[in-house]
Amino acid sequence: DGGITQSPKYLFRKEGQNVTLSCEQNLNHDAMYWYRQDPGQGLRLIYYSQIVNDFQKGDIAEGYSVSREKKESFPLTVTSAQKNPTAFYLCASRNPGQYNNQPQHFGDGTRLSIL
Amino acid sequence: SQQGEEDPQALSIQEGENATMNCSYKTSINNLQWYRQNSGRGLVHLILIRSNEREKHSGRLRVTLDTSKKSSSLLITASRAADTASYFCATDPWGDYKLSFGAGTTVTVRA
Numbered sequence A: 001d002g003g004i005t006q007s008p009k010y011l012f013r014k015e016g017q018n019v020t021l022s023c024e025q026n027l028n029h030d031a032m033y034w035y036r037q038d039p040g041q042g043l044r045l046i047y048y049s050q051i052v053n054d055f056q057k058g059d060i061a062e063g064y065s066v067s068r069e070k071k072e073s074f075p076l077t078v079t080s081a082q083k084n085p086t087a088f089y090l091c092a093s094r095n096p097g098q099y100n101n102q103p104q105h106f107g108d109g110t111r112l113s114i115l
Numbered sequence B: 001s002q003q004g005e006e007d008p009q010a011l012s013i014q015e016g017e018n019a020t021m022n023c024s025y026k027t028s029i030n031n032l033q034w035y036r037q038n039s040g041r042g043l044v045h046l047i048l049i050r051s052n053e054r055e056k057h058s059g060r061l062r063v064t065l066d067t068s069k070k071s072s073s074l075l076i077t078a079s080r081a082a083d084t085a086s087y088f089c090a091t092d093p094w095g096d097y098k099l100s101f102g103a104g105t106t107v108t109v110r111a
Helices: none
Strands: A004-007 A010-013 A019-025 A031-037 A043-051 A054-057 A064-066 A076-078 A087-094 A110-114 B005-007 B010-014 B019-024 B031-037 B043-050 B055-058 B061-066 B071-076 B085-092 B105-110
Touching: A004 A087, A010 A019, A019 A031, A019 A087, A019 A110, A043 A064, B005 B085, B010 B019, B019 B105, B031 B061, B031 B071, B043 B055, B043 B061, B043 B071, B071 B085
Parallel strands: A010 A110, B010 B105
Antiparallel strands: A004 A019, A019 A076, A031 A043, A031 A087, A043 A054, A064 A076, A087 A110, B005 B019, B019 B071, B031 B043, B031 B085, B055 B061, B061 B071, B085 B105
């Protein structure tokens, strides 16, 4: 079954600690995305990657870092510089297709909280 | 940046009734997409409508797009309790790999 797997489902961070959220896809998609969702709000783009070994900052990249060493994997690190990390984090992927008319596929999210 | 704005923010209806929600946006788009999110879960794609299309159907879902007014609507007919979720519109600009999501409409279907 093709899809996107995010782990862990729940994550707790101590002050001053970096934590890494995992995102793996077996859809053979080129593009991958990380979003942050706060209660009652829409999705805000943190980072995205159109191809292996390349990624760009989204609208709220400060305090976050990513890597894209393999096509199927796009881990997100929430660093200690991110002062308000409590949120629901969603990973997505897609192949743009002809004329970019393809939807994104989402994982089931990781909920990050501060201890 | 969030381009789509959904209206209303919340909607409560009786099972069997229709639910309509609207999305307005600001810039030119290649397509507009609608997603559903159940509580605590990821988003699920519902419908993609291209900029040269005016209406699209999928089962009990009907989406319209008016590019002159920069607006779209999603209609869910004969609603069921399982339709209880948040619904998001996302705009897909020309020549960009990024979607812009609105804040969503929370729909509650009462049995």
